[in-house]
Amino acid sequence: MESSINQDVFEITRDPIDKSGLEARILTGAAGAIVTFDGVVRNQTRGRAVISLQYEAYPAMAVREMQRIGDEIRQKWPQIDRIGIVHRFGELQISESSIVIVITSPHRKAAFEACQYAIDTLKKTVPIWKKEIFADGEEWVEGSL
Amino acid sequence: MESSINQDVFEITRDPIDKSGLEARILTGAAGAIVTFDGVVRNQTRGRAVISLQYEAYPAMAVREMQRIGDEIRQKWPQIDRIGIVHRFGELQISESSIVIVITSPHRKAAFEACQYAIDTLKKTVPIWKKEIFADGEEWVEGSL
Amino acid sequence: MTINILFFGACREAADGVAEISLDLASMSRGGETPGNPDVLLVWQSLAGRYPALARFNGNVLFAVNEEYARGDKLLVAGDTLAIFPPVSGG
Amino acid sequence: MTINILFFGACREAADGVAEISLDLASMSRGGETPGNPDVLLVWQSLAGRYPALARFNGNVLFAVNEEYARGDKLLVAGDTLAIFPPVSGG
Numbered sequence: 001m002e003s004s005i006n007q008d009v010f011e012i013t014r015d016p017i018d019k020s021g022l023e024a025r026i027l028t029g030a031a032g033a034i035v036t037f038d039g040v041v042r043n044q045t046r047g048r049a050v051i052s053l054q055y056e057a058y059p060a061m062a063v064r065e066m067q068r069i070g071d072e073i074r075q076k077w078p079q080i081d082r083i084g085i086v087h088r089f090g091e092l093q094i095s096e097s098s099i100v101i102v103i104t105s106p107h108r109k110a111a112f113e114a115c116q117y118a119i120d121t122l123k124k125t126v127p128i129w130k131k132e133i134f135a136d137g138e139e140w141v142e143g144s145l
Numbered sequence: 146m147e148s149s150i151n152q153d154v155f156e157i158t159r160d161p162i163d164k165s166g167l168e169a170r171i172l173t174g175a176a177g178a179i180v181t182f183d184g185v186v187r188n189q190t191r192g193r194a195v196i197s198l199q200y201e202a203y204p205a206m207a208v209r210e211m212q213r214i215g216d217e218i219r220q221k222w223p224q225i226d227r228i229g230i231v232h233r234f235g236e237l238q239i240s241e242s243s244i245v246i247v248i249t250s251p252h253r254k255a256a257f258e259a260c261q262y263a264i265d266t267l268k269k270t271v272p273i274w275k276k277e278i279f280a281d282g283e284e285w286v287e288g289s290l
Numbered sequence: 291m292t293i294n295i296l297f298f299g300a301c302r303e304a305a306d307g308v309a310e311i312s313l314d315l316a317s318m319s320r321g322g323e324t325p326g327n328p329d330v331l332l333v334w335q336s337l338a339g340r341y342p343a344l345a346r347f348n349g350n351v352l353f354a355v356n357e358e359y360a361r362g363d364k365l366l367v368a369g370d371t372l373a374i375f376p377p378v379s380g381g
Numbered sequence: 382m383t384i385n386i387l388f389f390g391a392c393r394e395a396a397d398g399v400a401e402i403s404l405d406l407a408s409m410s411r412g413g414e415t416p417g418n419p420d421v422l423l424v425w426q427s428l429a430g431r432y433p434a435l436a437r438f439n440g441n442v443l444f445a446v447n448e449e450y451a452r453g454d455k456l457l458v459a460g461d462t463l464a465i466f467p468p469v470s471g472g
């Protein structure tokens with residue numbers, strides 16, 4: 001969408017996340033630092049081999065909660081330039097990205113802090129759930145209240 | 146180079162940095178988090194419009210100092226999976242990347258910490274210098290001892 | 291007076307795999323009383339009766355009304371969407 | 382007994398734009414003494430005499446010998462490469 005050029009991005013998608021594209025969409029000349037968190041599917045958990053992860057989302061509410069994280073970041077770090085958060089759902093294979101968070105800012109410190117805040121908060125508030133698929137079964141990952 | 150697949154990367158280059166390629170080179174199935182710092186040329190400094198940045202490097206020593214940072218990271222955060230650091234030199238335009246640092250690890254906390262450590266340390270120890278090119282002059286950026 | 295219920299994740303599986311149902315709030319009356327608007331908790335208890343496997347989420351379940359997190363004492367009105375799900379585990 | 386000198390950044394500009402020179406350490410003797418191996422600081426002082434604009438970096442300059450950071454009292458031997466540069470500003 002042309003209207004999203006150089007605006008914050010909060011999306012969920014069934015398709016592979018276009019990380020470079022996301023970075024390009026939010027990059028402006030004011031940025032001196034781009035900090036990106038990319039969460040990828042690990043090949044094991046607690047020593048047990050993982051085949052894939054199945055993500056389920058409550059799409060409309062997930063996007064609202066991502067926007068809320070964006071609002072909080074702008075309050076805490078007003079110097080941030082742009083925020084991009086894209087979460088994927090569906091079945092993901094090893095090394096595929098489930099979540100990409102990109103923060104741009106004039107200087108790096110705020111970008112690092114805001115990026116960590118975003119992923120820490122997302123894992124507590126954004127309504128998405130994952131199930132680990134093993135060779136011999138599957139298990140919902142337990143979140144905590 | 147095939148030998149560099151799935152190994153740490155420490156390079157300087159005159160060419161644009163291939164950020165996605167760097168991430169792909171160091172990504173293994175053990176990684177659950179990829180944290181990337183990308184330093185890009187800002188369009189202004191202290192309110193003065195910047196045309197471009199000119200980076201000069203002491204190439205062989207720069208790579209040695211990057212490797213030293215890698216060694217320090219592995220001592221401080223043994224759980225880190227892979228480290229990639231690429232610094233560009235030559236003349237860079239607004240929004241071009243001068244430095245890309247990628248850290249992969251099973252969990253995100255160490256990756257964030259190591260990535261910040263890498264850029265903080267690189268700015269103090271790696272022999273590279275930049276000059277700001279303005280419309281009406283140019284100025285070396287002063288490092289500090 | 292009808293509301294819409296959504297189940298997600300392990301709660302959906304516990305609700306016999308039902309992702310979405312409409313619920314007539316008139317069915318929520320307690321005993322012989324004429325009910326006012328039921329709150330989230332009353333609906334939850336009713337659903338846990340209907341889908342016994344849901345009961346294990348008691349005290350470990352989250353609610354959202356119209357896409358906003360809500361507590362058990364939130365009153366529901368006709369047309370509301372109540373989402374019921376376990377603690378989130380995205381990222 | 383010759384060493385190689387490299388200048389970078391603002392130091393290179395201050396050294397009349399010279400990026401690299403070879404220096405005969407025999408020229409480093411202090412007064413009439415027969416010199417032993419000179420240290421980095423002695424070479425620096427000699428170069429600051431040769432390129433007067435370098436002098437302003439006194440106390441704000443870094444040295445590396447054979448691609449390793451070195452202090453002023455590091456002794457130089459034939460074949461060494463001494464790099465001279467201002468505090469780094471990469472990233």
